[in-house]
Amino acid sequence: MATLPRKKISTVWQYFDAADDNKVVCRLCKQKLAYNHSTGAMRNHIHSRHLDVDLQGEDGETGLSGHGGGPRQTSMRAFVPTRRCDAHRTAKITQLICEMTACDMLPLSFVEGKGFDKLMHYIEPEYTVPTRKTITSRLEINHRKMKEEMQRAFEGAEHVAITSDGWTSITTESYMTITCHYVDEGHLRCCVLQTCALEERHTAENLAAHLRSAICTWGLDNKVVACVHDNATNMVLANEALLAWESVPCFAHTLQLAINDGLKANVMGRLIGACTRLVSHFHHSTVATVALKKKQLQLRDPGDKSPPHKLIQSCKTRWNSVLDMFQRLHSERWAITAVLSDRTVTKLTDARTLELTDDNWHTIESMLPVLDSLKTATTALSGETYVSVSLVYPITMSLLNRHLNSAGDLSKVVVDFKKTVAASLERRMCPKNLERAGCVALLASALDPRHKHLSFLSVEMQQAVREKLADQYHILQLPAHVQEEDEEASASADKDCDGPEEEDNTASTSWAESIQHQTKRKKSSLLDFFGDGYGEQAKDHDELERYWLEACIPADEEDPLVWWCEKEQSFPKLSHLAHRYLCVPATSVPAERVFSAAGLIVNRLRSRLTPEHVDMLIALNKNSSFH
Structure with missing residues (x-):
């Protein structure tokens, strides 16, 4: 046994016991030390192994640090092995790192x-932090595993849609x-396939080669339904040259072109x-910015504790x-007006240039609901x-028939804006001919x-x-096992079919009223289209005809993919269609959303990242559900 002192004055003895051969044993980790x-x-x-233990070394002190000069309570961790x-x-x-x-x-x-x-070192003293090279190797392993999981998921997908878009990094690399979209168990899935560097010219042939290579690499041949892209000529020609899928222009780009036509009008442009000059003045003048904050604080409600808002510049x-x-x-408005009228802050010559007229302020107020509907x-x-x-x-038809309708007590500027945007949108989108219109969108x-x-x-x-x-529907060929299920489903199909839905349904609650407004004006009967007596003989018709007589579903209560999942036995061929x-997205925004992540990944501090590692980091960030 170790020879112990007669009086254990030091607080360190709260955590050690005597052992043989002049040694002591730590109660926390059972390690032996020479005494x-x-x-x-x-x-x-x-001090080195048990950082949560505070030893003061004073007579009469025991346990962990506390308040006051009296004895302190010993932590429960003193009796639990580390x-x-x-x-x-x-x-x-x-x-996890x-x-x-x-x-x-x-x-x-x-x-x-x-x-x-x-x-x-504080959280886990015994852990050795890996080097950058080790983390890179582990990320590469995670990337390979993620790609394997994605390929297994694609094997179960019958159809997929892709979106594509180009961007330039801060290092001027293109x-x-x-991105890929597909239906899995009644839900729409989205993932990033790849981000490849474009070292050659962005011609239609080179872009088509990159698209074809990506599809072959992921084993998606004969599965791609459509590619959604922007309206750039080279991207349009690249998709049309492949002839392997439908070329679908991005609706967001089309709508932006139509809105820009309205914003470029003389009055709106001025x-x-x-407004841009006014915002720039406050962004470049420190004195004006400070004065604006003071006026905002003076004019706000006493109970409002939020920080003052900064002005936003347009792009x-x-x-x-x-x-x-x-x-x-x-x-x-009133805080801005107060600052511009204060001659200690804004010079008279600057105020005359920057101040907006009452008509300008009225136009801004009138334009807000119009632009808000377009943003929605x-x-x-x-x-x-x-x-x-x-x-x-x-x-689109809701915008044309209601939100861009110039009827009502509106200013001339707003009326001209609505007419210009409506004419441009109608020219670009209105389906006068099925082949010229967005066939995929209409069939969807x-x-x-x-x-x-x-x-x-x-x-018509x-x-x-x-x-x-x-x-x-008639040219669709189902796999053998699906055809067997089709025969069983046809034998047990529902005999009772509801008539066409008389109430319109929309994508979201905010659009329900809009679509319903124009639905009442343009309602045509399916029974008139298929002829008299159709409802009585519905049980003798195929699933396509039975589908037309099926009641519509509420837009804000049920997902169409969930509906098709539940009706797969009744409509086996139509569910595949x-x-x-x-699965086709309406816009190429999913590909564009990658740009924000890429801007944080490829920055001035990481300008030497290889294209392979850029692809790896973006994929791991965006496809978190696969790893």
């Missing part, structure tokens, strides 16, 4: 930072991102220019930034996890149980779309 009539080694052990950082825990921590790097888009070199090393490439600028100017339409069609392509024409609307009545189209276009869908077209 030579000194507590120095014991105290050093506590957790060891074994190989399993070390591997788990390293994996890799996931954090991809999820938060951190630079790979952050693991070599002194601050991170200090943090990990990239093209391709108003936007005046030429994003039309919705004009709406943001107008909204902020309108909400801060863009947002509704830019989703990735719900069906959007079937909403293109219902929303017909296969969407919310909009299959097609009441937003003329009677309704007939053309249904005939086109019938052609697609629905998955083919409803």
Whole structure:
């Protein structure tokens, strides 16, 4: 036994017991230490291995640090063995660091930072922080595993749709991102296929070669239904040259072109220019910015504790930034006016140039609901996890018939803007001919149980779309096992079929009233189209005809993909056709959303990232559900 002192004055003895051969044993970790009539080694052990234990070394003190001069209570951890950082825990921590790097888009070199090393030493003293090279290798392994999981998921997908768009990094390197969309168990899935560097000229032939290579690499041959892209000529020609899928222009780009036509009008152009100069003045003048904050605080409600809002500058490439600028100017009008009228802050010559007239302020206020409806339409069609392509024409016709209708007590500027945008949108979108119109979007609307009545189209276009869908239905060849299920489903099909739905349904609650307004004006009867006595003989017709008599579903209560999943036994062929077209997104926004992540990944601090690692980091960040 170790020779112990007669009086254990030091607090370190609260954590050690005597052992044989002049040694002591730590109660916390069971480690043996030599005891030579000194507590120095014991105290050093506590300080280095047990950081939560505070040893003051004063007479009468015991346990952890506390308040006051009296005895302190011993922590429960003093009687619990310390957790060891074994190989399993070390591997788990390293994996979580890799996931954090991809999820938060951190630079790979952050693991070599002194601050991170200090943090990990405090949290897990026995853990050795890996080097940048180790983290890169682990991320490459995670990327390979993720790609294998994605390929297994694609094997079960019968149809997929892709979106593509190009972007340029801060290092002036060109990239093209391709995303994939498919239906899985009644839900729409979205993932990033790849982000490849474009070193050659962006000709239609080179872009087509990159698209073809990506599809072959992922084993998606004969599965791609459509490619959604912007309206750039080279991208349009690249998709048309492949002839392997439908070329679908991005609705968001089309709508932006139409809105830009209205914003470029003389009066609107001058108003936007005046607002831009006004916002720039406050952005470049420190004195004006400080004065604006003071006026905002003086004019706000006493109970409002939120920080003052800054003015928003518009951007030429994003039309919705004009709406943001107008909204902020309108909400801060009186604070802005007060600053411009204060001669201690704004010179008279500057005020005459910057001040907006009452007509300008009235136009801004009148334009807000118009621009807000256009933004709502863009947002509704830019989703990735719900069906959007079937909403293109219902929303387009709602915009033309209601939101861009110039009837009412409006200013001349607003009327001219509405007429210009409506004319441009009608020229670009109105389906006068099925081949010239967005055939995929129209067929998707017909296969969407919310909009299959097609009441937003003329009677002639309704007939053309249904005939086109019938052609697609009759030429569809199902796999053998599906054909067997088709025969069983046909034998047990429902005999009772409801008539056409009389009430319109839309993509979201906010659009329900809009579509319903124009549905009442353009309703055509399916029974008239198919002839008298159709309802009585519905049980003798095929599933396509039974589908037309099926009741529409409420737009804000049920997902069309869930509806088709439940009706797969009743409509086996049509359900496959629905998955083919409803998986197509309405816009190429999913590919464009990658740009924001890429801007954080490829920055000035990481300008030497290889294209392979750029692709790896973007894929790991965007496809988190696969790893």
